[in-house]
Amino acid sequence: DVKVTQSSRYLVKRTGEKVFLECVQxxxxxxxxxxxxxxxxxxxxxxxxxxVKMKEKGDIPEGYSVSREKKERFSLILESASTNxxxxxxxxxxxxxxxxxxxxxxxxxxxxx
Amino acid sequence: SQQGEEDPQALSIQEGxxxxxxxxxxTSINNLQWYRQNSGRGLVHxxxxxxxxxxxxxxxxxxxxxxxxxxxxxxxxxxxxADTASYFCATVPTLSGSARQLTFGSGTQxxxxx
Numbered sequence: 141d142v143k144v145t146q147s148s149r150y151l152v153k154r155t156g157e158k159v160f161l162e163c164v165q166x167x168x169x170x171x172x173x174x175x176x177x178x179x180x181x182x183x184x185x186x187x188x189x190x191x192v193k194m195k196e197k198g199d200i201p202e203g204y205s206v207s208r209e210k211k212e213r214f215s216l217i218l219e220s221a222s223t224n225x226x227x228x229x230x231x232x233x234x235x236x237x238x239x240x241x242x243x244x245x246x247x248x249x250x251x252x253x
Numbered sequence: 254s255q256q257g258e259e260d261p262q263a264l265s266i267q268e269g270x271x272x273x274x275x276x277x278x279x280t281s282i283n284n285l286q287w288y289r290q291n292s293g294r295g296l297v298h299x300x301x302x303x304x305x306x307x308x309x310x311x312x313x314x315x316x317x318x319x320x321x322x323x324x325x326x327x328x329x330x331x332x333x334x335a336d337t338a339s340y341f342c343a344t345v346p347t348l349s350g351s352a353r354q355l356t357f358g359s360g361t362q363x364x365x366x367x
Contacts, residue, residue, distance in 0.1 A: 182359035230295055244295035
């Protein structure tokens, strides 16, 4: 079975802190994704990566950056956390190709105070 | 931007009844997928239907796709309390800049009462 793990289930940070969210997948997937999920808004794509050191902006990249130094690991970075970044963050991975069924991690609920 | 919109936003049924959720989308798609999310957890892929397919089954799940109406439905038959979750449709637009991206709707919260 594909396993996608995220470094924390719950995280509380202060405004202005630099925050790292890590995601690891064990199925050698080419593609990895970061979403945030907010009530009534569904999932919104922040960034994704289709290869090591490659990244593409999603729908809401402002205030975020990402890093993919190894194929299995995709990090989301909040350079200076703000209260409007309080959310559930979900990581996902998928194989390359035209039909990208995605496998999700359990999520990190981040609270910025 | 949101491509799929689910309807209804919330649905409450008795165990054993069938549950139907609908998804509408705006642009041409390559495929449409349905996911389930249990409270506070990640999403789990349920079923994928391609644009050239009209109906697909998987266990108690039945998905239909009507590309002329840009809509899909997910039917869960003989529901169980364990089916209580949020259900999302996700689309892969044919004209998307990357075929790797999914666009999710805002979900239907299904509650199955014992």
